[in-house]
Amino acid sequence: MTQTPPILELRDVDTFYGPVQAHFGLSLRVERGEIVCLLGGNASGKSTTMKIILGLVKPTAGDVLIDGVSVLGLSTPRIVRLGVGTVPEARRLFGAMSVRENLLMGAFTRNDKAAVAADLERVLALFPRVAERIGQQAGTLSGGEQQMVAMARALMARPRIIIMDEPTMGLSPLWVDRVLSLIRDINGEGVSIFMVEQNANLALQIADRGYVLQTGRVVIEAAAADLLVDTRIRDAYLGGAEAA
Amino acid sequence: MTSWFDHTINGLIIGNIYGLLAVGLALIFGVSRLINFAHGSVYVVGAYVGWVAVSVLHTPFPVTLALVVILAALLGIAIERFGIRPLAGAPRIAPLLATIGLSFVLDQTVQILFSPDPRSVPMQLPNWRLEIGGGSIGMLDLLIGGIGITAAGALFAFLKLTKWGWAVRATALDRDAARVVGVDVDQVNRIVFAIAAALGGVGGVLVGMYYNVITPTMGFEATLKGIVAEVVGGVGNVPGAIVGSLLLGIIESYGVALLGTSYRNLFAFLLLIAILVLRPNGLFASRHQLPPEPMTGTFIAPSKPIGLPVPLLAALAAFAIALPLLIDNGYLIQTLTNAWLYALLGLSLTLVAGTSGQVSLGHAALLAIGGYTSALLAADYGFPVWLTIIAGGLMAAGLGTLLVSPAFRLRGHYVSIATLGIGEIVALVILNWESVTHGPIGVAGIPPLEFFGRPLYDTNAIYWVAFAIMLALALLQVRLLSSHLGRTMRAVRDDDVAARSFGISLNRYKGLAFAFGGFVAGISGAFTAHMYSFINHETFNTHISVLALTIAILGGMGNVGGAILGAVALIGLPEVFRIAAEYRILLYGIALLLLVRFRPQGLLGTV
Ligand SMILES: Nc1ncnc2c1ncn2[C@@H]1O[C@H](COP(=O)(O)OP(=O)(O)OP(=O)(O)O)[C@@H](O)[C@H]1O
Numbered sequence: 001m002t003q004t005p006p007i008l009e010l011r012d013v014d015t016f017y018g019p020v021q022a023h024f025g026l027s028l029r030v031e032r033g034e035i036v037c038l039l040g041g042n043a044s045g046k047s048t049t050m051k052i053i054l055g056l057v058k059p060t061a062g063d064v065l066i067d068g069v070s071v072l073g074l075s076t077p078r079i080v081r082l083g084v085g086t087v088p089e090a091r092r093l094f095g096a097m098s099v100r101e102n103l104l105m106g107a108f109t110r111n112d113k114a115a116v117a118a119d120l121e122r123v124l125a126l127f128p129r130v131a132e133r134i135g136q137q138a139g140t141l142s143g144g145e146q147q148m149v150a151m152a153r154a155l156m157a158r159p160r161i162i163i164m165d166e167p168t169m170g171l172s173p174l175w176v177d178r179v180l181s182l183i184r185d186i187n188g189e190g191v192s193i194f195m196v197e198q199n200a201n202l203a204l205q206i207a208d209r210g211y212v213l214q215t216g217r218v219v220i221e222a223a224a225a226d227l228l229v230d231t232r233i234r235d236a237y238l239g240g241a242e243a244a
Numbered sequence: 245m246t247s248w249f250d251h252t253i254n255g256l257i258i259g260n261i262y263g264l265l266a267v268g269l270a271l272i273f274g275v276s277r278l279i280n281f282a283h284g285s286v287y288v289v290g291a292y293v294g295w296v297a298v299s300v301l302h303t304p305f306p307v308t309l310a311l312v313v314i315l316a317a318l319l320g321i322a323i324e325r326f327g328i329r330p331l332a333g334a335p336r337i338a339p340l341l342a343t344i345g346l347s348f349v350l351d352q353t354v355q356i357l358f359s360p361d362p363r364s365v366p367m368q369l370p371n372w373r374l375e376i377g378g379g380s381i382g383m384l385d386l387l388i389g390g391i392g393i394t395a396a397g398a399l400f401a402f403l404k405l406t407k408w409g410w411a412v413r414a415t416a417l418d419r420d421a422a423r424v425v426g427v428d429v430d431q432v433n434r435i436v437f438a439i440a441a442a443l444g445g446v447g448g449v450l451v452g453m454y455y456n457v458i459t460p461t462m463g464f465e466a467t468l469k470g471i472v473a474e475v476v477g478g479v480g481n482v483p484g485a486i487v488g489s490l491l492l493g494i495i496e497s498y499g500v501a502l503l504g505t506s507y508r509n510l511f512a513f514l515l516l517i518a519i520l521v522l523r524p525n526g527l528f529a530s531r532h533q534l535p536p537e538p539m540t541g542t543f544i545a546p547s548k549p550i551g552l553p554v555p556l557l558a559a560l561a562a563f564a565i566a567l568p569l570l571i572d573n574g575y576l577i578q579t580l581t582n583a584w585l586y587a588l589l590g591l592s593l594t595l596v597a598g599t600s601g602q603v604s605l606g607h608a609a610l611l612a613i614g615g616y617t618s619a620l621l622a623a624d625y626g627f628p629v630w631l632t633i634i635a636g637g638l639m640a641a642g643l644g645t646l647l648v649s650p651a652f653r654l655r656g657h658y659v660s661i662a663t664l665g666i667g668e669i670v671a672l673v674i675l676n677w678e679s680v681t682h683g684p685i686g687v688a689g690i691p692p693l694e695f696f697g698r699p700l701y702d703t704n705a706i707y708w709v710a711f712a713i714m715l716a717l718a719l720l721q722v723r724l725l726s727s728h729l730g731r732t733m734r735a736v737r738d739d740d741v742a743a744r745s746f747g748i749s750l751n752r753y754k755g756l757a758f759a760f761g762g763f764v765a766g767i768s769g770a771f772t773a774h775m776y777s778f779i780n781h782e783t784f785n786t787h788i789s790v791l792a793l794t795i796a797i798l799g800g801m802g803n804v805g806g807a808i809l810g811a812v813a814l815i816g817l818p819e820v821f822r823i824a825a826e827y828r829i830l831l832y833g834i835a836l837l838l839l840v841r842f843r844p845q846g847l848l849g850t851v
Pocket residue numbers: 017018020021022040041042043044045046047048049
């Protein structure tokens with residue numbers, strides 16, 4: 001048990017898109033240093049959870065806390081400055097800018113030029129593949145390479161937590177493994193990770209805990225190891241639920 | 245004889261000034277996906293700030309320039325903050341309409357403050373010219389060229405080398421991604437509007453010095469030229485806007501050299517339509533380049549139309565018919581006659597822009613076609629007036645539809661720009677085709693309205709005929725809207741992709757909307773021509789197009805009763821309160837701004 005508040009916490013969040021409700025009393029938390037995985041079928045509200053954390057969408061009820069402090073009133077840039085890095089759904093690189101420019105845009109909130117330059121070296125060492133492509137236009141990279149750049153860009157802000165929306169989407173098995181092991185490496189440097197995944201089996205192998213979301217409600221919360229073994233429960237909610 | 249060298253220099257100088265405008269438009273489009281129709285008004289403000297500085301404060305040139313840059317930038321920031329940002333969640337066409345309202349407000353404010361009379365901005369430079377071969381370059385030419393190049397250089401350095409310059413580029417590429425890396429996109433917008441306005445303001449002073457004359461009304465044309473240059477270069481493409489501007493300047497300059505000054509704008513707008521139809525992504529778009537985000541989104545705020553009970557409507561109609569007998573006020577009756585004629589225009593536009601979603605900004609051209617057809621047939625060829633009015637309606641329907649048909653494949657913003665350009669072309673053809681249209685002197689002595697061969701002079705009789713025509717066409721439009729045809733038009737408006745996938749031919753339905761709307765507007769224009777007995781190429785100007793749109797929005801887009809109500813409110817009320825003409829346009833601008841912001845569904849709701 002730790003006395004410090006969780007780095008990220010959602011409490012009883014309700015979210016609406018016009019008349020459509022996307023979250024029903026959603027609560028979850030990420031402790032420092034954890035990798036937490038949010039699982040769920042299509043349209044269960046996973047991406048909306050990301051938008052809520054970043055302040056891109058505001059909930060109608062409930063609270064979002066970072067280090068125990070509510071961020072509901074803050075704009076997205078302010079939340080980012082608190083140490084929240086993002087790997088958005090479908091990567092969202094700045095396609096017509098070079099890889100280097102994309103990485104430096106990741107450090108937009110920082111003013112310490114020398115440290116940013118040092119971090120660029122460090123990040124490039126972590127992603128040798130990205131280093132090779134540093135001058136290329138980001139939009140011309142392969143999907144897997146773009147995913148690497150998106151993760152590297154998130155790291156450039158020196159975040160304390162990175163939230164990732166389906167980082168393995170559309171990648172071949174080889175690249176999925178690469179991405180997951182990089183996530184573990186990043187976590188090893190002390191960065192907490194909150195990731196949305198549909199690739200439940202693989203994601204749970206690196207995660208500490210997992211939540212299963214179904215139509216905007218958390219239906220299971222468990223240690224990743226337990227979720228991995230309990231195929232029955234998982235299948236009922238992931239994939240299985242959609243057929244029903 | 246001026247040489248081709250001089251024409252080229254002249255074209256490049258004018259192109260430089262267009263460039264100062266177009267670059268700003270491109271920057272703004274890049275980050276906000278908005279075509280800023282208030283841009284030319286900033287240029288006007290810049291010109292007048294320059295005039296005050298030079299003529300009243302007697303500042304030296306560098307100080308003049310600095311004052312213009314600062315004040316224009318502040319104005320740009322204010323426009324962004326109060327005109328654009330509140331509309332962040334609205335359909336894309338909403339901020340466009342707001343900028344049109346803003347341009348009315350700004351232009352008219354300048355006009356009220358400085359009078360409509362032209363003023364000259366004294367040039368603050370030695371009148372020295374460098375002779376080269378057969379031509380010459382003046383000090384001012386060099387200065388304008390120098391400022392253009394310096395501004396472009398500074399802008400590129402800003403975009404390539406500075407942190408906020410990167411943020412501007414990143415925001416233009418992907419707004420949400422920029423936000424999640426911590427970019428404050430409101431700040432980016434503010435910066436971009438400030439830069440754009442500063443450049444536009446500088447353009448205004450320079451043009452004042454170059455032509456040695458400024459007027460409060462020069463802004464609209466400047467906006468249009470900037471838009472043309474931007475479209476030529478590819479909407480949102482900053483280097484493209486510069487090349488497009490220089491190209492436009494040179495084409496205009498050569499065109500003027502060949503055919504005369506009154507053809508200048510014709511070249512610009514023909515170029516616009518050609519680019520929109522043939523290369524809507526601009527001259528420099530590569531095959532692989534994605535088209536700029538499709539600018540869809542009609543201006544239809546979802547709402548439940550307010551259904552007025554039939555007995556009430558019948559009572560209102562009866563009251564309108566009885567009115568001339570109840571009161572003896574010729575002025576009021578004339579005003580209401582005017583309102584019925586504007587109601588016809590409103591009916592036409594509410595069908596085209598509301599029901600079928602094609603937000604036309606050139607609707608006054610349909611009035612002009614109807615008015616000129618009828619006036620010329622009656623005055624020059626002696627046809628009976630009742631026949632020429634119908635001919636006017638048919639001509640507006642046929643020619644209007646034919647002229648916009650190349651624009652049918654466009655969507656959203658592009659439709660508005662294209663219709664605006666087509667409207668300007670119609671006005672310019674009327675101005676220049678002297679052998680048929682009498683050119684700049686206009687058509688005088690148009691025979692009066694007649695009713696079965698008897699000329700109509702009586703105010704009340706004219707009122708009744710106008711009301712009867714309006715009522716008949718309104719009822720016809722109601723029938724049309726409730727038919728299968730009306731439903732299909734709304735389907736095309738709401739989702740053209742889905743409509744097409746159901747096998748609906750979009751062009752046919754857009755064509756039908758323009759044909760019916762054109763007929764209604766043409767009748768209105770023709771009636772007006774005979775009522776006034778004189779028209780010229782400025783009778784049906786762009787202000788009227790925007791007024792028509794305001795009428796349609798005020799009533800509720802697509803709403804027949806709303807168009808009539810909107811016309812009575814916007815034509816009748818200012819007249820009843822005897823508001824002077826220049827304040828009236830200010831009022832229309834404010835009405836448009838407030839409507840877009842607070843009641844996009846209008847008074848009676850959209851259909
Ligand atoms: N901008 C929006 N406007 C209206 N409804 C939305 C919007 N964004 C999401 N929704 C709705 O909210 C619900 C949750 O969407 P969300 O994108 O969070 O799902 P998701 O779990 O990320 O799905 P996927 O696995 O397909 O990415 C869906 O029903 C979706 O239609």
